[in-house]
Amino acid sequence: MVLLVLTPAFAATYKFGAIWDGDKVWKDTCVSTEGDRIQSVGPCTGSFVDLSRFTAIPGLIDAHTHMTYVLDNPVSQPGRNAAVVFLSQENARKTLETGVTTVRNLGAAEYADIAMRDLINHGLMIGPRMFVSGYGLTISRSRTKTPGTADGVAEVLRVVREQVGAGADWVKMFGSTGSGRDVTGFETFTFEEMKAAVDAAHALGKRIAIHSYGPEGARDAVRAGADSLEHATDMDDATIAEMVRRKTFYVPTIDHNRYYADNWKKLNYPPDAVNDLNGYIQRNLDTARKAFRAGVRFAMGSDAVYTMFGENTRELEWFMKAGMTTEQALRTATTNGAELLDMQKSLGAIRPGYLADIAAVEGNPLEDIEAVVRRVRWVMKGGEVVVDKIRD
Numbered sequence: 001m002v003l004l005v006l007t008p009a010f011a012a013t014y015k016f017g018a019i020w021d022g023d024k025v026w027k028d029t030c031v032s033t034e035g036d037r038i039q040s041v042g043p044c045t046g047s048f049v050d051l052s053r054f055t056a057i058p059g060l061i062d063a064h065t066h067m068t069y070v071l072d073n074p075v076s077q078p079g080r081n082a083a084v085v086f087l088s089q090e091n092a093r094k095t096l097e098t099g100v101t102t103v104r105n106l107g108a109a110e111y112a113d114i115a116m117r118d119l120i121n122h123g124l125m126i127g128p129r130m131f132v133s134g135y136g137l138t139i140s141r142s143r144t145k146t147p148g149t150a151d152g153v154a155e156v157l158r159v160v161r162e163q164v165g166a167g168a169d170w171v172k173m174f175g176s177t178g179s180g181r182d183v184t185g186f187e188t189f190t191f192e193e194m195k196a197a198v199d200a201a202h203a204l205g206k207r208i209a210i211h212s213y214g215p216e217g218a219r220d221a222v223r224a225g226a227d228s229l230e231h232a233t234d235m236d237d238a239t240i241a242e243m244v245r246r247k248t249f250y251v252p253t254i255d256h257n258r259y260y261a262d263n264w265k266k267l268n269y270p271p272d273a274v275n276d277l278n279g280y281i282q283r284n285l286d287t288a289r290k291a292f293r294a295g296v297r298f299a300m301g302s303d304a305v306y307t308m309f310g311e312n313t314r315e316l317e318w319f320m321k322a323g324m325t326t327e328q329a330l331r332t333a334t335t336n337g338a339e340l341l342d343m344q345k346s347l348g349a350i351r352p353g354y355l356a357d358i359a360a361v362e363g364n365p366l367e368d369i370e371a372v373v374r375r376v377r378w379v380m381k382g383g384e385v386v387v388d389k390i391r392d
Helices: 081-087 089-097 109-121 153-166 191-203 215-224 237-246 255-262 272-294 312-321 326-332 335-340 370-374
Strands: 012-020 025-034 037-042 049-058 060-065 100-105 129-132 170-174 207-212 228-231 249-251 358-361 376-381 384-388
Touching: 049 376, 060 249, 060 312, 060 335, 081 089, 081 109, 089 100, 089 376, 089 384, 100 109, 100 376, 109 129, 153 170, 153 191, 170 191, 191 207, 191 215, 207 215, 215 228, 215 237, 237 272, 255 272, 255 312, 272 312, 312 326, 312 370, 326 335, 358 370
Parallel strands: 012 049, 060 100, 100 129, 170 207, 207 228, 228 249
Antiparallel strands: 012 025, 025 037, 049 358, 358 376, 376 384
C-alpha cells in the first residue's frame, strides 16, 4: 500500500546505502536535514533513520505538466476553479509518488495552477513545488476569446503582462498547432509576436516556454530567445545549432503521445489517431536524438495530463533511446531541471544549504534507469516525508 504522509520538518538524519548528489556517488553516507534544508552530507554519527537498502537521488523535476487537467470533472462548467483544484489533489499525490518534488506547470484555466501552487506552498495541500504560467498565449480561433488570446504584438504584450500580474512564475506561448490527438505543427504566432513575448517576459524578470510541434514555430521560437522549446519535431540543423549557441533548453515530451496512444479509447480518440500519434513519437525521438548529439541541453518534461500522473518519469526511458547514458538522463530531471528554473542553488542536488528534496530508489539509478522510473520507495520534499513505501 502506498502511504502518502506529511510529517513535520525537523532536524533528522537519514542513512542511505548510496547517494548520488547530482554530481558524484557517496557510499554508506548520511544526510542530515533541519527544517526544509539539507544541513550536511557525510559520515554517519549518532542516531539516524536507516534507509540503507536504498539509493538517494535529488528530488526530481518535471519541467512540463498540466496538474489541473482532470479527465472526469462532474462540475466542469466555467467558474468552477475551486472544484478543479480540489480534484487535482490526486494528480499532485501521484506525481510525488514518482519522486518528482518540483514541477513547471505550463497552462491552466482560471488561474487554477496559481491557486494550487499557493495552497501547496502554505501547507494546505500535499503536492510538488509548483512553478506556474497561468494562461498560455494563443491566437484567435473563434469569436470566443480566452484570457490568453493575443493577436498582434500589442495584444501579446498585454497578455504577457496580465499573466505575470496574476502571479505567474513563467510565461507559456503556443507557437504552433498540436495538442492531444492533433499532431499538426502549423506555426501560429509570427516571429515578431514571439520576440515581443520573450522581451516582455524577460523585462518583467520571467522566463518563457514556447510550444511548437513543428519546425517553423521552433525555428522562430529559438531565434526569438525562448528559454525553453517544448515538443518540437523535424528541426533542421540550423535551428539545432542555434539552440546550442543560445543554450536553449529542449523539453521534447516524447512520452505524452505514448500516453495518448495507449489511452485512445479512454480519451475518445478515433482509432486512426493511434497511427498519427505513433508516427509523431518516432519523429519526436529522431529529433531528440539529433539534438542530443549536437549538444542541446535537455530537461525532462512529461506533459502529464488527466490520468497520466504517476507516469511522470517515463520520459527518461525515451532519453535513453535517444542516446543518453543513465546519468545523463537523470541529470535532465535534476541539475538541468534546476538550471532551467533558475533554482540551481536550491534544487536538483543533495548538498548542504539546498532544499531537502530527496527520493530513495531501490537499485542503482546510474546503471538502471528503471530504478528511477519504477522503483521509488520514499520521498522527502522540503524536509517533510511525503511518500513512504519502504514496507511494500
